[in-house]
Amino acid sequence: MPSKRLSVVVTRRLPEEVETRMKELFKVELQESDSRLTREELGEAMRRADVLVPTVTDRIDAGLLAQAGDRLKLIANYGAGIDHIDVASARQRGVLVTNTPGVVTEDTADMAMALILAVTRRIPEGLALMQSGDWQGWAPTAMLGGRIAGRRLGVLGMGRIGQAVARRARAFGMQVHYHNRTRLRDEIEESLEATYWESLDQMAARVDVLSINCPHTPSTFHLMNARRLKLMKPSAVIVNTSRGEVIDENALTRMLRAGDIAGAGLDVYENGTDINPRLRELPNVVLLPHMGSATTEGRMEMGEKVLINIKTFEDGHRPPDLVLPSMV
Structure with a gap:
């Protein structure tokens, strides 16, 4: 039922096709502009989301996670690198972290x-x-x-x-x-x-x-x-x-x-x-302005991995791209 769909907050603009598919699958809050969220805005997003979809521009440390409350259950990172996320602190708070390896x-x-x-x-x-x-x-x-x-x-x-x-x-x-x-x-x-x-x-x-x-x-x-x-x-x-x-x-x-x-x-x-x-x-x-992964094909594949990680989690299964603290 639609009322049971996960509440997903995306922190940056993603390819239009990825955003559209997210809207079809989940209750999604998209960003109107592509400017990065402030620390305060990121903290507020974490408090009202079941799933947060951040990017490398969002630094999620232990202090921010401590303010997240109990609702947040999954951080489905849009990207392979996860050095901007305190994975150990997230796991201690019962929050899973996934990424998109292999795409870029x-x-x-x-x-x-x-x-x-x-x-x-x-x-x-x-x-x-x-x-x-x-x-x-x-x-x-x-x-x-x-x-x-x-x-x-x-x-x-x-x-x-x-x-x-x-x-x-x-x-x-x-x-x-x-x-x-x-x-x-x-x-x-x-x-x-x-x-x-x-x-x-x-x-x-x-x-x-x-x-x-x-x-x-x-x-x-x-x-x-x-x-x-x-x-x-x-x-x-x-x-x-x-x-x-x-x-x-x-x-x-x-x-x-x-x-x-x-x-x-x-x-x-x-x-x-x-x-x-x-x-x-x-x-x-x-x-160069961090262009290494900047291809249309790569960005689409990253979005597909995020979608699969969230949907698998919603279905009660282990996401395929789960990040463990030992992997960091």
């Missing part, structure tokens, strides 16, 4: 390769030159970049996305190296022709391109700190499509300005939209 793998890996090419081949500099109207034609020594074939790619975090990046890199003729909490199974390692490094320090010192593909957790915060960044070759490039907090952004900026690292391609930032202004000024840096 190929899209994010595509963006990682796009950034590698953009930095090494100086694509943004070329675009700026053409838009300025100052291009005088082809010249033998103009806009020289570097060939990526034969270069060593270091993948930091060899999960779904890291492996997808490795597959693409192999197709471009790169040599794949990786560091991960656990070593891959032999057959996966062999299929990727990947070299495992137990020591991140040793890998960082040897690769030509470093791709950050690990989640943000307490153990990965500033994993690439000033000391570790200094181990990298001056000719090396670093690319991050994962979480900004993994890199010490101020240390990276200083090293890029000093020429201690050749370039960087960033899609995520340590402090969200508050980006170091000195980083914006550097010609050897490519900055």
Whole structure:
């Protein structure tokens, strides 16, 4: 019966098809604008919802969960990353947390390769030159970049996305190296022709391109700190499509300005939209507005996973994408 439908509050605008399907299945409160909710508005939404559908822009910590009351039973996150949600505190309060894993793998890996090419081949500099109207034609020594074939790619975090990046890199003729909490199974390692490094320090010192593909957790915060960044070759490039907090952004900026690292391609930032202004000024840096998962297909698939998680929960079953504190 309609009166028994779950009350669902969505914190941001979602693709129209996803919102329409939610309205058909549940009692849904959608947002008129796409601006992020304030902390107070988020707290109020949690108190009047059976299910909250947040995104990475909604920070749900223990303090906010303590104000949620007893009605909230499920946080169905629209996205794979859940570092913005205190999963342990949620479970202690009897609130389940789900996410949408696997959906953004190929899209994010595509963006990682796009950034590698953009930095090494100086694509943004070329675009700026053409838009300025100052291009005088082809010249033998103009806009020289570097060939990526034969270069060593270091993948930091060899999960779904890291492996997808490795597959693409192999197709471009790169040599794949990786560091991960656990070593891959032999057959996966062999299929990727990947070299495992137990020591991140040793890998960082040897690769030509470093791709950050690990989640943000307490153990990965500033994993690439000033000391570790200094181990990298001056000719090396670093690319991050994962979480900004993994890199010490101020240390990276200083090293890029000093020429201690050749370039960087960033899609995520340590402090969200508050980006170091000195980083914006550097010609050897490519900055994108968190576009890694921004494909129509990916956003639709994320919505489908959210719908399935909520409907399965409503039917009294364990949601397929349940996040446990041990997974964080």
